[in-house]
Amino acid sequence: xxxxxxxxxxxxxxxxxxxxxxxxxxxxxxxxxxxxxxxxxxxxxxxxxxxxxxxxxxxxxxxxxxxxxxxxxxxxxxxxxxxxxxxxxxxxxxxxxxxxxxxxxxxxxxxxxxxxxxxxxxxxxxxxxxxxxxxxxxxxxxxxxxxxxxxxxxxxxxxxxxxxxxxxxxxxxxxxxxxxxxxxxxxxxxxxxxxxxxxxxxxxxxxxxxxxxxxxxxxxxxxxxxxxxxxxxxxxxxxxxxxxxxxxxxxxxxxxxxxxxxxxxxxxxxxxxxxxxxxxxxxxxxxxxxxxxxxxxxxxxxxxxxxxxxxxxxxxxxxxxxxxxxxxxxxxxxxxxxxxxxxxxxxxxxxxxxxxxxxxxxxxxxxxxxxxxxxxxxxxxxxxxxxxxxxxxxxxxxxxxxxxxxxxxxxxxxxxxxxxxxxxxxxxxxxxxxxxxxxxxxxxxxxxxxxxxxxxxxxxxxxxxxxxxxxxxxxxxxxxxxxxxxxxxxxxx
Numbered sequence: 001x002x003x004x005x006x007x008x009x010x011x012x013x014x015x016x017x018x019x020x021x022x023x024x025x026x027x028x029x030x031x032x033x034x035x036x037x038x039x040x041x042x043x044x045x046x047x048x049x050x051x052x053x054x055x056x057x058x059x060x061x062x063x064x065x066x067x068x069x070x071x072x073x074x075x076x077x078x079x080x081x082x083x084x085x086x087x088x089x090x091x092x093x094x095x096x097x098x099x100x101x102x103x104x105x106x107x108x109x110x111x112x113x114x115x116x117x118x119x120x121x122x123x124x125x126x127x128x129x130x131x132x133x134x135x136x137x138x139x140x141x142x143x144x145x146x147x148x149x150x151x152x153x154x155x156x157x158x159x160x161x162x163x164x165x166x167x168x169x170x171x172x173x174x175x176x177x178x179x180x181x182x183x184x185x186x187x188x189x190x191x192x193x194x195x196x197x198x199x200x201x202x203x204x205x206x207x208x209x210x211x212x213x214x215x216x217x218x219x220x221x222x223x224x225x226x227x228x229x230x231x232x233x234x235x236x237x238x239x240x241x242x243x244x245x246x247x248x249x250x251x252x253x254x255x256x257x258x259x260x261x262x263x264x265x266x267x268x269x270x271x272x273x274x275x276x277x278x279x280x281x282x283x284x285x286x287x288x289x290x291x292x293x294x295x296x297x298x299x300x301x302x303x304x305x306x307x308x309x310x311x312x313x314x315x316x317x318x319x320x321x322x323x324x325x326x327x328x329x330x331x332x333x334x335x336x337x338x339x340x341x342x343x344x345x346x347x348x349x350x351x352x353x354x355x356x357x358x359x360x361x362x363x364x365x366x367x368x369x370x371x372x373x374x375x376x377x378x379x380x381x382x383x384x385x386x387x388x389x390x391x392x393x394x395x396x397x398x399x400x401x402x403x404x405x406x407x408x409x410x411x412x413x414x415x416x417x418x419x420x421x422x423x424x425x426x427x428x429x430x431x432x433x434x435x436x437x438x439x440x441x442x443x444x445x446x447x448x449x450x451x452x453x454x455x456x457x458x459x460x461x462x463x464x465x466x467x468x469x470x471x472x473x474x475x476x477x478x479x480x481x482x483x484x485x486x487x488x489x490x491x492x493x
Contacts, residue, residue: 042175043213044137045168059092062099064106071112074128080121087116087127094134097143103135104146114150122162129157129168136175144179151176151187158195163204170199170207174214177221184221188228192218197235200244205252208244212258219265229271238266238276242284247291253304260310267317277324285315286338293341296348305352308345312359319366338367339377343386350390357393361400368407372415375408379418384408388427395436402431402442409449416453424450425461432469437478444482451489458489 062070070093073086093099103109116128132154135147154169173192176183196218199211215237218228232238241259245251263281267273288311296305318324346360367374378384387405391398405424408415431443451458470487473479 042137042178043171045133045171045210059095061096062090062093062102064102066093067099067103067106067109071109074116074124075112080123083121084123084127087124087131091127091131091134094131097138097140100135100138100140100143104143110146110149114153117150117153122165126162126165126168129154129165129172133168133172133175136172136179141179144176145183147172147176148183148186151183152190155187155190155192155195158199163202163207166199166202167204167206167210170210170214174210174217177214177217181221181223184218184223184228188231193228193231193235193237197237197240200237200240205255208252208255209258212255212262216258216262216265219262219269224265225269225271229266229269232266233272233275238279242276242279242281245284245288247288251291253307256304257306257310260307260314264310264313264317267314273318273321277318277321282315282318282324285311285318289315289345290337290341293344296345305348308349308353309356309359312345312356312363316359316363316366319363336377336381339374339381339383342367343383346390347386350393354393357390357397358400361390361397361404365400365404365407368404372411375411375415378404378408379415384419385423388423391427391431395434395439398431398434398436398439399442402439402446406442406446406449409446409453413453416450416457420450420454420457420460425457425464425466429464429466429469432472437476440473440476441479441482444479444486448482448486448489451486 067090070086070090074083074090077083077086094103113128113131116124117132119125119128132147132150136144138144151173154173157165157169160166173187177187196211196215199207202208202211215232218224219232221228241263244259245256245263263276267276288307292304292308292311296308342360342364346357346364349356349360368378378387384405387401390401405419409419428443428447431439434440447461451461467487470483473483476483
């Protein structure tokens with residue numbers, strides 16, 4: 001018989017629909033948080049000649065007179081080697097910020113350098129491009145912006161035959177894209193997207209890696225969702241990006257890492273993820289996930305671990321799209337091998353890159369949210385215990401582990417039957433002892449589901465001092481209602 005007080009508590013209990021609604025709201029907030037602003041950075045491509053490397057001399061800071069002399073020799077020297085040597089000396093001097101400032105203040109210097117860039121002498125052209133590249137890498141915005149008169153020529157040479165020059169132009173353009181919105185405004189009408197689309201079919205791996213860098217800088221611009229990404233999606237770039245991410249012996253880690261991040265930026269923009277899904281993005285990324293799980297710990301595949309983070313993010317975000325279900329993407333990822341691969345990667349990240357564990361758990365969360373078959377795989381492969389072992393890593397990891405377990409418990413009595421008896425209750429008593437509100441709140445939600453479908457678990461919880469654990473949080477405003485609901489549920493089971 002229920003006491004009057006117990007009877008009054010009953011309406012406070014939460015049903016399955018209320019728990020689902022809370023989780024949907026929380027996951028929507030998590031998705032927004034994961035579309036974090038990505039850091040942009042410049043890159044410097046230096047390939048000193050053997051003579052320079054052996055010399056080991058430190059380049060000197062150049063004054064106006066020396067800069068003028070080198071530019072004059074580069075233009076009017078009697079021998080090509082003399083002209084080239086003058087540009088080499090200028091380029092080495094431009095490694096110093098002081099020389100860069102002097103150069104851009106010197107009247108006609110940039111016009112002369114652009115003229116040399118457009119010369120008919122391939123070696124002079126390459127050295128002039130290297131000078132521009134040094135300037136584009138400057139941390140002083142006015143120095144990089146002084147290079148903008150050269151952008152149309154840099155784009156033109158992307159269609160040339162010299163892979164060295166193309167690579168250099170791409171890195172220089174990438175640096176200029178980082179520098180200013182004015183530069184990007186100039187490059188878009190000049191046709192940077194079509195130019196990049198033509199480069200992506202290059203057979204040269206250094207060119208493809210440089211292209212991935214330049215494209216990634218373009219895609220991270222604040223105006224990208226409205227002004228850049230629609231043009232990229234309308235080009236042939238997405239199909240070729242996915243081709244370059246196909247797993248197998250031809251997969252190049254450097255190229256794949258660059259384009260995986262490009263894909264991530266496009267997906268996070270949410271401009272037209274349905275198009276990417278139509279092109280087979282989910283299938284390609286799923287296969288790549290399996291490939292990475294088999295490769296990350298092999299010394300022969302050094303560098304592939306850098307692919308793990310963007311691939312996990314891409315898949316996680318695509319799984320939230322309605323178009324995935326329409327295209328059968330969820331079906332493609334219901335293979336048990338996907339679950340095994342995620343856990344292999346979780347173990348790898350735990351050992352090598354623990355800060356990236358949330359990426360793998362976020363994917364596991366999205367896989368289990370609407371897939372009973374994935375939840376069944378978790379249980380049949382006995383993966384609940386390894387999951388619980390991740391709880392002490394951090395509060396962020398704990399919340400995601402508990403969210404995955406909620407996804408499993410939500411599927412009903414048959415799933416909760418596998419969750420208890422077992423180590424789950426003792427683990428939850430440990431998380432209830434924590435002070436982090438998010439961890440405790442997620443623990444309460446999991447207990448609510450478990451008690452709903454396995455009433456016997458409530459009795460076991462009470463016998464293990466569960467009520468005392470709950471009382472610690474009775475006065476916390478964010479948790480009061482849930483603590484009260486769980487106390488009521490436990491007492492009436």
